[in-house]
Amino acid sequence: MTQKELHNQRLVKEAQKAVMQQHTRRHFIKESAMGFGALALGSLLGGCNTSSSANLFDATNPLAPKAPPFLGKAKSVIYLHMAGAPSQLEMFSYKPELAKLDGLDCPPSLLNGKKFAFIRGVPKMLGPQASFKQYGESGIWLSENLPHLSTVIDDVAVLQAVTTDQFNHAPAQLLMHTGTPRLGRPSMGSWVTYGLGSENKNLPGFVVLTSGGNNPDAGKSVWGSGFLPSVYQGVQCRSEGDPVLFIKDPAGMDRDIRKASIDAINKVNEESYTEYQDPETLSRISQYELAYKMQISVPGVMDISTEPDYIHEMYGTRPGESCFANNVLLARKLVEKGVRFVQLFDWGWDTHGDSAGNAVDIGLKNKCRKIDRPITALLQDLKQRGLLDETLVVWGSEFGRTPMQENREGKTMPFKGRDHHGEAFSMWMAGGGIKGGTTYGETDEIGYNIVNGKVETFDIQATILNQLGFDHEKFTYESQGRNFRLTDLSGKVIHDIIA
């Protein structure tokens, strides 16, 4: 049996086991008087629309692992979002013709009828600010800004023609993660946790890690649960203070006292249960037990300092600091522990050219340096642990950047920068059943428009759901009299990049 077959067999077993467990649990709940009450009250308290037959929400155990509708190749997702929109032209999109146009006025044909965030009047073209070479057996072109990634490029499928119709950060991030440019819909991670539950009941199913000093532009809404029950929202784990809010015992209260106090709370609650026979009281007792277990397990999982030196060397991590590399290593640890969806946001990619830090030839290179090594290490590390096959890694942003140099308010900028560009940009996926060493989609000679292989944000979402075992058109939730889905009314799976 090949490695892959073994892997598939294991996945089948796990899926079957999950179905069994689910059945057993439901059976138990149905049979026992108190459990019956719990289930019934659960749906009362949950208040979810009981007329929707496909509703997967069970208030008594909302994060119980569930089998996907079909066998997906991936069990979990690590989604790396570079907030601010990195320039594809200095990273993945090799455009030698653009170099020849450097410094020339942008032709009116590119400007007519277009609206930019900051470009006004006639801007100048800006050639690539990095040199490119081909790498790996696949011969994928990469810039000098990604020396590490070039060594694992044969594991990666690069999407060269992603497009979005939003050119402001917050709406574009919302579109990418929630399927609409406006606030109020569930994020991808919430959908996935709602559909699959979590394998580790001592950890949240959907964890969010941010770096770069700011939250993404769209704020917590990009990991919000929208109309799904709030239990499915992303739990932001923090690199400063408590890793999960309020996970630490209060100062001056040690673990034993906390244990004794939870025991006392639960003892009194059992008395209340005797008094009122309210099944929700039993649920509260178990949630307090769970909280205690989380207090014990989370700090350990979140502590990267215990990793061996070679791992730190590999990722370039610096325990105790707040940085992207630390979050990447943490993501691997969380996925290893059964967390379903790990969402990383790294702030600081908005290279307008208004400062050195925001210049495509200065700041962007520094940002690349900070992500190139850890991301490469992540792919290698997942692979060496046999986890890459079942972990889908997605890298991308909300949009790309213009081949023109930004001229904010029609003025020359102090540094080389590019404006927001939604028409065409690059993303990549790896692991989780993705065909490595592929490129998909093509843009024109200057990376302005798509020539073929267009990928919309909905297609990315459809593909991620597909790899997890969901048909994005059938995975719906009813809210306000309508069935909603992550991909709204669009989306097609990108079959060309699936192994």
Next chain:
Amino acid sequence: MFLQPSKKLFYSSAVLIVLAITAVVIYPSDPIDYNTEVKPILNKKCITCHGGVKQEGGFSLLFEEEAFAPTKSGKPAIIKYKPEESELIRRLHLTDPEERMPYKHDPLSKEEIKILTTWIKEGAKWGSHWAYQKVKEPDVPSIDDDWVNNNIDKYILEKLETEKLSPSKEADKATLLRRVSLDLTGLPANKKIAAKYLNDNSDKAYENLVNDLMASPAYGEKWAALWLDLARYADTKGFEADRSRNIYKYRDWLIDAFNKDKPYNDFLIEQIAGDLLPNPTDANYIATAFHRNTMNNDEGGTDNEEYRTAAVLDRVNTTWSAVMGTSFNCVQCHSHPYDPFKHDEYYKFMAFFNNTRDEDSPFENPVLRQYQGADNVKFESLKKWLAKNADPAAANYWTTFIRTLQPSINAFQCDKFVDGANGWYATLRNNGTCNLKDVVLTGKSELLFKYASSVDKGMWRIYLDSLNGKLIKEVPIKNTGGGFVHERTSLPSIQGKHTLYFKYYSPKIKNNTDNGILFEWFSFGNPFPGKEKPGFDSAYKYFNDLLMAGAETTPIMMEANQDLSRTTHVFERGSWLSKGKEVTPDVPGILPSLPKNAPKNRMGLAMWLTSTNNPLVARTLVNRLWEQLFGSGIVETLEDLGTQGLSPTHQTLLDYLAWQHMHTHNWSIKKTLKEIVLSATYKQQSIFTKELLKKDPYNKLYARGPRVRLSAEQIRDQTLAVSSLLSPKMYGKSVMPYQPDGIWRSPYNGDTWKLSEGEDQYRRSLYTYFKRTAPYPSMITFDGGAREVCVIRRIRTNTPLQALTSLNDSSYIIMARSFAKSMENVKGPIEAKIKTGYEQMMYKPISANKLNALTSLYQSSLSKYQSNKKAANILVSDSTLASPTNRAALVVVANAMLNLDEWLNKN
């Protein structure tokens, strides 16, 4: 899909039909009811393909006229009185999967087919969904029973009797005290009110308690908190930078409205159309901030019209879902798939809201300006002077202008910039040009505008209709040192609506990239009136002073005047970029039409909403009040009373309450609430018996009292109250109680969470600063919404993160410390201290087992702290204590007590 059937199929189905029809004839029964029997089948089995969006075979069952109209085949699918000739029935009986309906789904059950057949046989009488029918005077069940306190109980008991269940007995006084206090005021009753009730053994004791609670200012705070969810109230604007918004006066308006028991009809009229009342007061204007809680997007390059439109759509959706319990969103893109609302009716309704002056302005215009101190004295004197010396129209115009700076045009509406740009302002550089469309110049002789410039000797030229057009004005532009000032210039007499072209020039600008002028707004009008009148000079000075004065500003709704009014179009498939036919304001045809005297604007809409003919408004309100008290609405789906919502558990009771609210209680929320909380239904004890768990686990029949987890606000507020920390301070700017670091990290926004000082740390939760992209953590953990859009119903969950919050959040530790301190002051052994603390929480004595559990926790903690005084000191954080160990152990106990199930629940 309507294929020619084969003969064989036809015969076999004909036999079936005959059989089916015979069956009906043999067993006659009551006529079939469309709403309760037919519509549910159509909705579940047919309407997905034969409804609003899809009309397969040209057949739709959504509207009556569609259902009986000819289909693609040329014949109607339903022939009244003739099921055997009705294609609809024939198709249900077929066996060919290509032909049998529902297509590619399981066939209908015999029972369902029988209902549809009988219904057609009886003439296929169409019916309107109950929630769209006028509320009729109720026929209260004639039930005589000792248990009954008021009419509500008769409805409840009637149904219980048919289910062979009996109600529970009345809860004990302590339980009722806690329940009704939390329900009516969001807080435990204060010591005085509690003691009065507990010591009052008269029949009126409970009613007096209800009166006392309703009279307490905490009542308004509790109900305002509910309305803040519906109004999607927040202290920030949303989106990227999520900057601060000053709109707290709306929250305070709500508190006052509830405390004064403003009738619900007036409450709605003021919020929907307060600005259109004659001589609107400040409070009338502030009420309209209800619909200014929509989000703004200040991000660079955003299309203000796109986000203005989004806000208007949100107002439509919020009005329907919050006030009328109807999900109207789907009609934005197509006719409603299940309820009888047509696509263009959405846009007719939107037209009511499409004519306000807000335009996604980063300055939040229009705002009500409330002047302070000396400025207010000037304002009052100016107002008086105008009333005396100007004609009423002019007096009104200028008074309104100084209160709202309206009518004016935001400069970011300028377009076609060359050497200039628009963002928050319209900016022109040297020789820069732009235009301003659709300016009505008829009867306008003066332009008042706000601008800034750092350049000497500037000149602003205004051309008519094109840059080569007539130069109508040259305005010298002074160097303002970069600050914004107001300036006026006279205008020549020009008729009609024109596009104005602007050009700026100064010989002093050396650098082509330097800005020459920044415009903020323009107001085309006439000179300040009464030049010849005594006192003009000082009035005019006051006016100019006030233009520059600082003021407390609140975003409000203001209707555009004729010059600035917009037209409304249908958006094809809901996209604001593809505009279809023009529409004018109106309400959906299925509902009563606008009252005869109603103007076709927001005031007319408000009159329609609050007419006793409106079937949805009162029902939605009483359903929501019921949900607040019982944990679940009579219609559980508060957001949808339509055919897709859940059916009401007690429809006649809902109608009774709606009728009472409008006609008997004259829209008084207090009276309606009082009727409910005085019912025997509400006062029942909430014990789940085995029988009830089996027969009615959801408590849909109300054979027991409500027992649900408290809201995020109630949990924090009652904990502050019992630990004697709660500040009684009301109103004012939102406060920032303790919050862990690093929650706020919005880009392009230097705002920080600055811990409030003194009692402001311990205010009720509705005063906590609400940032949309990063709400207060414990609010969110306990199921509060992010209020990006209207939060119709909070879905309660039970998660370990909630436990972690009330166990470990520093604010809860501070509360536990304070609670421990008050318990420590109780004389006697530890048991007495805990006993008293528990009684303060629950108003009743603690049981022996509970006391034992807590006492042992105290003892084990105490022995721990005796060997670790340092830890004890850290936990109690009280340097005045000689020995911290006892207190520390008591803090542990207090922390546990504040996490008890009965504390987190209503009882």
